[in-house]
Amino acid sequence: MDGILPYIILTLLTIFAFMFLTNRIRRRRRNQTRARLPPGSMGWPYIGETLQLYSQDPNVYFSTKQKRYGEIFKTNILGCPCVMLTSPEAARFVLVTQAHLFKPTYPKSKERLMGPFALFFHQGEYHVRLRKLVQRSLSLEALRNLVPHIEALALSAMKSWADGQVINTFKEMKKFSFEVGILTIFGHLEPRLREELKKNYRIVDAGYNSFPTCIPGTQYKKALLARKRLGKIISDIICERKKKKLDERDLLSVLLNWKGEGGEVLSNDHIADNIIGVLFAAQDTTASAMTWVVKYLHDEPKLLESVKAEQKAIHKFNGDNLPLSWDQTRNMRITHKVVLESLRMASIISFPFREAIADVEYKGFLIPKGWKAMPLFRNIHHNPEFFPEPQKFNPSRFEVAPKPNTLMPFGSGVHACPGNELAKLEILIMIHHLVTKFRWEVVGSKSGIQYDPFPLPLNGLPARCWRESST
Numbered sequence: 208m209d210g211i212l213p214y215i216i217l218t219l220l221t222i223f224a225f226m227f228l229t230n231r232i233r234r235r236r237r238n239q240t241r242a243r244l245p246p247g248s249m250g251w252p253y254i255g256e257t258l259q260l261y262s263q264d265p266n267v268y269f270s271t272k273q274k275r276y277g278e279i280f281k282t283n284i285l286g287c288p289c290v291m292l293t294s295p296e297a298a299r300f301v302l303v304t305q306a307h308l309f310k311p312t313y314p315k316s317k318e319r320l321m322g323p324f325a326l327f328f329h330q331g332e333y334h335v336r337l338r339k340l341v342q343r344s345l346s347l348e349a350l351r352n353l354v355p356h357i358e359a360l361a362l363s364a365m366k367s368w369a370d371g372q373v374i375n376t377f378k379e380m381k382k383f384s385f386e387v388g389i390l391t392i393f394g395h396l397e398p399r400l401r402e403e404l405k406k407n408y409r410i411v412d413a414g415y416n417s418f419p420t421c422i423p424g425t426q427y428k429k430a431l432l433a434r435k436r437l438g439k440i441i442s443d444i445i446c447e448r449k450k451k452k453l454d455e456r457d458l459l460s461v462l463l464n465w466k467g468e469g470g471e472v473l474s475n476d477h478i479a480d481n482i483i484g485v486l487f488a489a490q491d492t493t494a495s496a497m498t499w500v501v502k503y504l505h506d507e508p509k510l511l512e513s514v515k516a517e518q519k520a521i522h523k524f525n526g527d528n529l530p531l532s533w534d535q536t537r538n539m540r541i542t543h544k545v546v547l548e549s550l551r552m553a554s555i556i557s558f559p560f561r562e563a564i565a566d567v568e569y570k571g572f573l574i575p576k577g578w579k580a581m582p583l584f585r586n587i588h589h590n591p592e593f594f595p596e597p598q599k600f601n602p603s604r605f606e607v608a609p610k611p612n613t614l615m616p617f618g619s620g621v622h623a624c625p626g627n628e629l630a631k632l633e634i635l636i637m638i639h640h641l642v643t644k645f646r647w648e649v650v651g652s653k654s655g656i657q658y659d660p661f662p663l664p665l666n667g668l669p670a671r672c673w674r675e676s677s678t
Contacts, residue, residue: 242568242569242571242572242573243571243572243573244281244572244573244575245276245277245279245280245281245290245572245573246276246277246280246281247272247276247280247281247282247291248281248282249281249282249283249288250282250283253283253286254283254286255282255283255284255285255286255287255288256282256283256284257283257284257285257286260284261658264656265557265585265658265662266585266589269291269293269557269583269585269586270586270589272291273293273583273586278292278293278294278297279291279292279293279297279569279570279572284579284581285314287578287579288575288577288578288579289578289579289580289581290572290574290578290579290580290581291558291581291583292569292580292581292582292583293582293583293586293587293590294587295587295593295610295611295612295613296612297569297570297582298582298584298587298612298615298619299611299612299619299620300569301561301580301582302559302561302582302618302619302620302621302622302623303619303620303621305567306330306620306621306622307330308563308564308565308567309561309562309563309564309567309580310330310561310562310564311327311328311329311330311559311560311561311562311622312560312561312562312579313327313328313560314419315419316419316427317415319431319434320411320414320415320430320431320434321480321483321484321487322434322438322476322479322480322481322483322484323480324476324477324480324481325480325481325483325484326338326341326481326484327484327488327622330621330622334621334622335621336465337481338621338625340458340461340462340465341458341461341481341485341625341626342625343461344391344456344457344458344460344461345391345458345625345626345628345629347628349456350533350628350629350632351533352456353390353391353629353632354530354531354532354533354536354632354636355530355531356390357387357390357632357633357636358530358531358636358640360383360386360387360390361383361636361637361640362640363386364379364382364383364386365640365641365644365645368645368672368674369672370672370673370674371671371672371673372671372672373650373669373670373671373672374669374670374671374672375666375667375668375669376497376498376501376502376664376667376668376669376670377494377495377498377663377664377667377668378667380493380494380495380497380498380501380637381490381491381494383494383497383633383637384489384490384493384494384497384633385405385408385486385489385490387489387493387629387633388485388486388489388490389401389404389405389486390457391457391458391485391489391626391629392457392458392459392482392485392486393444393457393458393459394455394456394457394459394460396444400440400443400444403440404437404440404441407433407434407436407437407440408433408437408483408486410429410430410432410433411430411433411434411437411483412430412487412490413426413429413430414426414427414428414429414430414431414433415430415487417430434483437479437483438476438479441475441478441479441482441483442475442479444459445459445463445475445478445479448460448463449463458482458485459478459482462477462478462481462482463478485626488624488626489626489629489630491661492555492556492624492630492661493630493633493634495553495555495661495662495663496546496549496550496553496555496616496630496634497633497634497637498663498664498667498668499549499552499553499555499663499664500545500546500549500634500638501641501647501668501670502649502653502664502668503545503548503549503552503600504545504638504642505647505648505649505653505670506600506653507600510545510600510602511642513541514541514542514545514638514642515642515643517539517540517541517542518539518542518638518639518642518643519642519643521535521539521639522639522643531636531639536632536635536636539635539639541602542635542638542639543631543635544602544603544605544606545602545638546631546634546635546638547602547605547614548600548601548602548604548605550614550616551588551594551614551616552588552600553662554584554585554588554589554616554662555616555661555662556584556616556617556618556661557583557584557585557662558581558582558583558584558585559581559582559584559618559622560579560581561579561580561581561582562577562578562579562580563575563576563577563578563579563580564576567580582615584615584616584618587612587613587615588613588614588615588616590613593609593610593613594609594613617630643675644674644675645672645673645674645675646672646673646675647670647671647672647673648670648671649664649668649669649670650669650670650671651665651666651669652665652666
């Protein structure tokens with residue numbers, strides 16, 4: 208036995224040595240094939256490159272990064288490690304084909320103001336259910352019926368634009384889009400409740416992008432208190448609607464009338480959170496888009512004349528008595544191309560926030576679990592490969608449909624904006640009455656841009672308006 212022991216020990220040592228070397232080789236091969244982080248700079252601790260992004264033109268910031276690092280690069284924005292993706296294929300990967308690997312994500316401070324049940328914060332079955340309900344209230348048939356009501360709101364908004372008066376274009380468009388949002392959600396709401404909603408919503412809106420502190424007197428604290436009041440107002444409207452048993456087609460009625468297979472219904476909190484979420488989504492982005500359309504038309508006199516000719520032909524056909532029809536809004540070919548080009552040029556949503564729920568590999572690069580994956584719509588919209596001379600405002604480029612996943616002003620996939628057709632309808636109706644009833648001149652700087660947080664012409668595009676003497 209003593210003579211065998213050395214051989215046993217030697218054999219075991221040989222086996223252990225073989226296993227050790229084999230594991231090292233496997234580990235080395237695995238490390239060689241394992242996806243690596245994309246190139247890029249993470250900037251300063253915590254703040255990363257947030258200051259660089261928000262202190263310069265995002266077109267310059269993102270295009271510089273892409274030229275230096277390629278179509279995939281890493282950075283740190285708002286304290287979050289991010290992987291930026293600048294190709295249509297990457298956008299489709301994150302937002303469509305592999306959307307289940309990326310969840311929408313928002314700061315908790317913003318979630319508290321909108322409400323945790325808003326569909327924007329969810330994915331899976333709950334998100335699908337709520338999205339279908341929102342889409343039902345914004346179907347093409349529903350929008351067809353809204354055309355005369357939206358037109359009435361546009362005309363009402365313009366009543367205060369006296370001859371020679373300077374208006375803040377963005378603020379005026381924001382008032383209009385808010386009224387359209389109220390109409391879409393509640394139908395014809397009594398004036399007292401509309402004013403209460405408007406007053407408290409303005410406070411919430413003002414605190415939405417403020418520093419999130421609960422110290423009394425701060426904008427954010429005021430916004431939280433106003434959000435509670437908004438919830439109470441909506442709850443009162445829900446109770447009144449239930450008593451009257453009205454059969455309306457607005458979003459509130461759609462949410463109230465939903466019943467699950469087991470007879471479950473949406474609570475008042477679920478309904479309130481989604482109503483406030485839709486109000487948020489419907490306002491600033493649409494108002495910003497309308498403001499950019501006004502600017503681009505002002506800057507392109509020949510194009511403005513073409514749009515005027517198209518809209519005046521419609522106005523002449525209708526006269527002073529007939530309202531716009533749904534079919535007319537669907538056949539504003541020149542104006543529709545102007546809207547698409549404005550959305551491309553302005554790229555109001557530069558990128559969506561998505562968070563990887565697991566380690567994800569894309570084109571040999573790693574998107575670690577917990578990191579943000581952000582398709583850069585702005586880079587795609589301004590890529591000369593898809594849009595020649597991208598800095599030139601040229602609506603005629605949309606005489607041919609753009610390549611798939613190259614124009615995404617409303618996002619893409621399961622989290623794309625469900626109100627995109629409503630937004631375009633609002634813009635078309637507003638343009639119709641603007642160009643047939645007014646002429647305008649931009650006051651002050653004609654080239655500056657501000658970010659609040661969406662890109663806007665400087666100071667909200669102050670403009671002096673005059674009513675046309677004849678149409």
